[in-house]
Amino acid sequence: MAALSPLFSDLTSLAPVVSLRLERAGDVAAREALLDAAMGAGRTRKSSEAIRRGRLPAEGLALVAETDDGTLVGTVRLWNVEAGDANGAPVSALLLGPLAVAPHLARSGIGSMLMRRAVAESLWRGHRAIVLVGDAPYYGRFGFTAGVAAGLVMPGPFERHRLLGLEFERGALQGAAGLIRASGRRLPATEFAAAV
Numbered sequence: 001m002a003a004l005s006p007l008f009s010d011l012t013s014l015a016p017v018v019s020l021r022l023e024r025a026g027d028v029a030a031r032e033a034l035l036d037a038a039m040g041a042g043r044t045r046k047s048s049e050a051i052r053r054g055r056l057p058a059e060g061l062a063l064v065a066e067t068d069d070g071t072l073v074g075t076v077r078l079w080n081v082e083a084g085d086a087n088g089a090p091v092s093a094l095l096l097g098p099l100a101v102a103p104h105l106a107r108s109g110i111g112s113m114l115m116r117r118a119v120a121e122s123l124w125r126g127h128r129a130i131v132l133v134g135d136a137p138y139y140g141r142f143g144f145t146a147g148v149a150a151g152l153v154m155p156g157p158f159e160r161h162r163l164l165g166l167e168f169e170r171g172a173l174q175g176a177a178g179l180i181r182a183s184g185r186r187l188p189a190t191e192f193a194a195a196v
C-alpha cells in the first residue's frame with residue numbers, strides 16, 4: 001500500500017466500530033473469557049459477587065458491547081438491591097458491576113459508552129439510584145460520589161472510599177444505611193448449579 005498522507009495516519013490505530021445490545025444467553029462463554037482477561041482470577045472473590053451470586057441481573061440491564069464481526073468486547077450488568085433506611089424501611093437501588101472492556105481496546109471509549117447507556121437505561125426504567133464499588137476518579141465522570149453511599153456497607157471486605165452512589169433524584173439514597181443485600185430475581189436452580 002502507498003504511504004498514507006499524514007492526514008490519515010491516525011486512522012490506522014482507530015478502534016473498530018462497536019455497538020451495544022442486550023446480553024443474550026449465548027454470550028456466557030465469551031463474557032466469562034472477557035471478564036477473566038480484564039479482571040483476572042480474583043474477580044469472583046469480590047464482595048459484590050456475594051450479592052450477585054444466584055441472582056439474575058435487573059430486567060433489561062445486562063448490556064454488552066460487540067464489534068461489527070460479533071466479537072464481545074465489553075460488558076456491564078446491574079442488579080436489584082436494597083438496604084434499610086433509618087426507620088427500617090428498605091431503600092431500593094441497583095448495584096452496578098462488573099464493568100469490563102477487552103484489554104486490547106481499553107481507552108477507546110467503550111467503558112464510557114456502556115456506563116452512559118447503563119445509567120440512562122436505569123433512569124428510563126424507573127430506578128432511583130445506583131451503587132457500585134470502583135475507582136472514584138473513573139466513575140466520578142458519570143456522576144458517582146462516595147458521599148451518597150456513606151451509610152451503606154458491603155457484605156464482606158470493601159474499601160469505604162470505593163463504595164460510590166448515584167442518585168437520580170436528590171435524596172434517593174438518603175437514610176439508606178446498613179448492609180446492601182440482593183433483592184432481584186433468583187437464577188433458576190439448574191442454572192445456579194451450572195454457574196458455581
Ligand SMILES: CC(C)(COP(=O)(O)OP(=O)(O)OC[C@H]1O[C@@H](n2cnc3c(N)ncnc32)[C@H](O)[C@@H]1OP(=O)(O)O)[C@@H](O)C(=O)NCCC(=O)NCCS
Binds near residue numbers: 038101133135
Ligand atoms: C475500567 C474500564 C472499564 C474502563 O473502560 P475503557 O473503555 O478503557 O474506558 P474509556 O475509554 O471509556 O475511558 C478511558 C478514560 O478513563 C480513564 N480510566 C480508565 N480506568 C480508570 C481507573 N480505574 N481510574 C481512573 N481513570 C480510569 C482513562 O485514563 C481514560 O481517561 P481519559 O479519557 O482522560 O484519557 C476498563 O479499563 C476495564 O475493563 N478495566 C478492567 C476491569 C475493571 O477494572 N473494571 C472496573 C472495576 S472498578
